[in-house]
Amino acid sequence: MTALATSMAPAGMLSQRQLIWRRFCRHRVALASLWFIGILYVVVLLAEIFAPYDPFARNPTGLLSPPTAVHIFDDDWQLHRPFVYGRKVELDRQTFQRHFVEDRSQRYPIRFMIRGAPYDLLGIVPLDIHAFGVDAPGAIFIAGTDSLGRDLFSRMLFGARTSLFVGLLGLGIGFVLGLIFGGLSGYYGGAIDTLIQRFTEFLQSLPTLPLWMALAALVPKEWTPTQVYFGISSVLAIIGWTGLARVVRGKLLSLREEDYVMAAKVNGVSEWAIITRHLLPGFASYLIVHLTLAVPQMILGEVSLSFLGLGLRPPAVSLGTLLLDAQNIQTVTLSPWLLYPGAFVILIVVAFNFLGDGLRDAVDPYRQS
Amino acid sequence: MSETELPVLSVRALQKHFPVERGIIRRTVGAVKAVDDVSFDIAPGEILALVGESGSGKTTLGRCIVRAIDPTGGEATLTRRDGTSVDLVRTPQRGLRSIRSDMNMIFQDPFSSLSPRMPVIDIIGEPLRAQGIARREIHARVREMAALVGLNLDYLTRYPNAFSGGQRQRICIARALITNPRFIVADEPVSALDVSIQAQILNLLQDMRERLNLSYLFITHDLSVVEHMADRVAVMYIGRIVELAPKSRLYATPRHPYTEALLSAVLRPDPEARDQPILLTGESASPAAPPQGCHFHPRCRYAQDICRTVAPQLTEVAPGHASACHLSKELALRGVGTA
Numbered sequence A: 001m002t003a004l005a006t007s008m009a010p011a012g013m014l015s016q017r018q019l020i021w022r023r024f025c026r027h028r029v030a031l032a033s034l035w036f037i038g039i040l041y042v043v044v045l046l047a048e049i050f051a052p053y054d055p056f057a058r059n060p061t062g063l064l065s066p067p068t069a070v071h072i073f074d075d076d077w078q079l080h081r082p083f084v085y086g087r088k089v090e091l092d093r094q095t096f097q098r099h100f101v102e103d104r105s106q107r108y109p110i111r112f113m114i115r116g117a118p119y120d121l122l123g124i125v126p127l128d129i130h131a132f133g134v135d136a137p138g139a140i141f142i143a144g145t146d147s148l149g150r151d152l153f154s155r156m157l158f159g160a161r162t163s164l165f166v167g168l169l170g171l172g173i174g175f176v177l178g179l180i181f182g183g184l185s186g187y188y189g190g191a192i193d194t195l196i197q198r199f200t201e202f203l204q205s206l207p208t209l210p211l212w213m214a215l216a217a218l219v220p221k222e223w224t225p226t227q228v229y230f231g232i233s234s235v236l237a238i239i240g241w242t243g244l245a246r247v248v249r250g251k252l253l254s255l256r257e258e259d260y261v262m263a264a265k266v267n268g269v270s271e272w273a274i275i276t277r278h279l280l281p282g283f284a285s286y287l288i289v290h291l292t293l294a295v296p297q298m299i300l301g302e303v304s305l306s307f308l309g310l311g312l313r314p315p316a317v318s319l320g321t322l323l324l325d326a327q328n329i330q331t332v333t334l335s336p337w338l339l340y341p342g343a344f345v346i347l348i349v350v351a352f353n354f355l356g357d358g359l360r361d362a363v364d365p366y367r368q369s
Numbered sequence B: 001m002s003e004t005e006l007p008v009l010s011v012r013a014l015q016k017h018f019p020v021e022r023g024i025i026r027r028t029v030g031a032v033k034a035v036d037d038v039s040f041d042i043a044p045g046e047i048l049a050l051v052g053e054s055g056s057g058k059t060t061l062g063r064c065i066v067r068a069i070d071p072t073g074g075e076a077t078l079t080r081r082d083g084t085s086v087d088l089v090r091t092p093q094r095g096l097r098s099i100r101s102d103m104n105m106i107f108q109d110p111f112s113s114l115s116p117r118m119p120v121i122d123i124i125g126e127p128l129r130a131q132g133i134a135r136r137e138i139h140a141r142v143r144e145m146a147a148l149v150g151l152n153l154d155y156l157t158r159y160p161n162a163f164s165g166g167q168r169q170r171i172c173i174a175r176a177l178i179t180n181p182r183f184i185v186a187d188e189p190v191s192a193l194d195v196s197i198q199a200q201i202l203n204l205l206q207d208m209r210e211r212l213n214l215s216y217l218f219i220t221h222d223l224s225v226v227e228h229m230a231d232r233v234a235v236m237y238i239g240r241i242v243e244l245a246p247k248s249r250l251y252a253t254p255r256h257p258y259t260e261a262l263l264s265a266v267l268r269p270d271p272e273a274r275d276q277p278i279l280l281t282g283e284s285a286s287p288a289a290p291p292q293g294c295h296f297h298p299r300c301r302y303a304q305d306i307c308r309t310v311a312p313q314l315t316e317v318a319p320g321h322a323s324a325c326h327l328s329k330e331l332a333l334r335g336v337g338t339a
Helices: A002-008 A016-026 A028-045 A152-188 A190-205 A208-217 A225-256 A259-266 A271-307 A319-324 A329-334 A336-363 B058-065 B120-130 B135-148 B165-177 B195-212 B223-229 B247-252 B257-264 B305-309
Strands: A071-073 A079-091 A098-109 A111-121 A125-133 B009-022 B027-042 B047-051 B073-079 B085-087 B103-106 B183-187 B215-220 B232-237 B240-246 B315-318 B321-323
Touching (some): A016 A028, A028 A152, A028 A336, A152 A190, A152 A319, A152 A336, A208 A225, A208 A271, A225 A271, A259 B103, A319 A336, A329 A336, B009 B058, B027 B058, B027 B215, B027 B240, B047 B058, B047 B223, B058 B215, B103 B165, B120 B135, B120 B165, B195 B215, B223 B247, B232 B247, B232 B257, B240 B247, B240 B257
Parallel strands (some): B047 B215, B103 B183, B183 B215
Antiparallel strands (some): A079 A098, B009 B073, B073 B085, B232 B240, B315 B321
C-alpha cells in the first residue's frame, strides 16, 4: 500500500518518513541524544573492548583509588602524547589515612588498541584487545576504583549493559502485555473493558515500591544472575504495562468512532485490515514516543530495586548494584567518585527523555515546521 | 424510471432501537427508537431526499441501510447491477462484502472521513482492494476516477491534510464511486462545505448520477439543497417518515403540518415576501420517550384530541403523495411556490 504510493512519488517530493526525519533533525538536543544513546548501546554491547580492565579484576594495591589524571605536559612543560603518572601511597601522619599521590618519575603513555586481559567477545570470540590502556605496571582508572580495587569505569560499562538491557527487556514484556490488554479493552468494550479497567486501576493503586519488593522477594535466592535478571525484568514489566494499556484503550476507543473507520467498514474492509491499516498508524507514532519515554523508567526501576538490595545482587554488575557502594556518608565524603554511576544514570535518563520529546514533535504531521 | 423496473432499494418497516442502559450491571431500561418503522422505495436513477431536524434519525437510517450499523428489524432489499436482489438487513457482515461494491456512502465531514495517515491514492483504491482486485488495476482505476471527479492526478500520493474541504469531498466521492455502485447514501455531503464549494459538489453529484446511472438517498437538512437535487422528498420526524412526495408536490402542497413549518422557514431571496415563518414551540421530543399518539402533536398548531391518542399511519393522500397526519384531508396547508 505505502509501497504503491512511494513508487509513484515524483522526484523531489519527500515521503512521510523523510519529513519526520527532517523535523527530528531540527531538534538539536534530541539529535544529540539519539547519537549518545546509539553510541552508548554499541559501547556497552562491546564493553569488553571499551573497558580497559576486567570488571571483576581486583587491584590489591589500589583500593579506593581516586580517578587517574590524564596529562599532556610533564613537569618541565614538555608536550607529550596523553599519559598518566605512576601512583604511590602516602600515609597522612595526623589522620592516619592513606592517600594516593602521583609518582612523577614514571610516565605511562595512553595506548589505543592495546593488548591486555583476555576475554571472549559476546561470549564467543576470544580476544585480548582493549580500546585504550597503559602498559603495566602503570594503571589508568578514569573513574577511580571501588573498595575492592576494581576499576569503576569498566564496571560502569558492564553495569550499564545490564541496566540498559533490563530496561529493554522489561519494556518488551510490558509492551506486549499493554498492547494485548489495552487492545482487548478498547476494541471489544463492554464487560471485558470494565473488567480489564478495574484490574488496571487495582494494579495502579498499589504503591509501587512495596509491590516491587513483594514481587522481588518471590525471586528465589538460588537463581543464577541471569535468571534473576529475567525475574527483575518481568517484575518491572508486570507493573509497567498498565500505563500503556490505558493509552492503547483510549486511543482505540476514540479512533474506532472516527468516520474513516466507518467508511472502511462500509467499503467492506476486514476487521484485521481496519485495525492494522487505519487504527494502528493513527497512534503508532504515539506508541514509539511512549516506549522511548518508558525506557528510562524501567532503567530507574532496576536501579532503585538493586540500590535497595532487592534487585540484582553483587557480584552481578548493574548501575544499581554499583550505587550500593555509595550508600554511606563515608563514601560520599572520602570517595565521591563512587557516585559517578549515579551521574551516568541521570545522563542516560535525560538523553532518553530528550529523544522521546524530539520524536513526539517530529511524528506529528499536523505540526507546522 | 419506468414503473415496471424494480426499485434499486426497497425499504420496509426498518427499525433501529438503541438500548438505554443504567447502572453498573448495564440493565436495559428502555430503547431509543432512532428509526421506527420506515418504508420507502428508490427507483433507478432517482434522488430521494431525506430531510428532518437534528436527531430525527436521518443519519441512523442511512447508516442502517449500508449496514455501517446493524438495524434492529425490517427489510432493505437492494437490486444489484446483475439483477439479483439481496436483503441487506438479514445478510451477515461477512456475506455483505461482495455486495458492498453495489452501494456506498458519502460522509458529512470530509475531514474525519479520510484516514489521515494514508495517501489519497490508497484511500480511493481501498474499496477495490477490499474486493481483492490486483494492485495494478486499482492504480489505473483510481487515476480514471480521480480524473472524473476533478482531482489533480499529480497530487494523488499526498496525504489528505494537503487538500481543502471541497477537494477532500471529491476524494470521498471518488472512493464511493470507484466500485461502480448503483446506490449511494449521501449523508449531508455539502453541509460542512463553504457555500461557494457546495454548488460545485452538488453539480458533481448530479453529473455522476447521469454518467453512472446512480440512485441517491440524499440526507440533508437544507431545503434549498433539496430543491436543487431531489426528485422526491421524505420528511422525517423522531424516527418516522411523516410525509413522502415528489419534490414539486411537496413544496407546493404539503399535507403534513410539520412539513408546512419546515417550508415556511426557508428564506427566499424576495424582498416583497411578507410571510411569517411558522415558529414551532418547544423542543423536538426525545426519541427515548416520544409523546403518545402523533409524535408531532405537542408542537402542532392544528392538534385535535385524536392526535394525542392515536398514532397516524403513513397513508396515500394523492397519487405518489403519502402523509402521516389524521387531518391531512381537511387542512389546507401553506406551501411555497416552486421555481
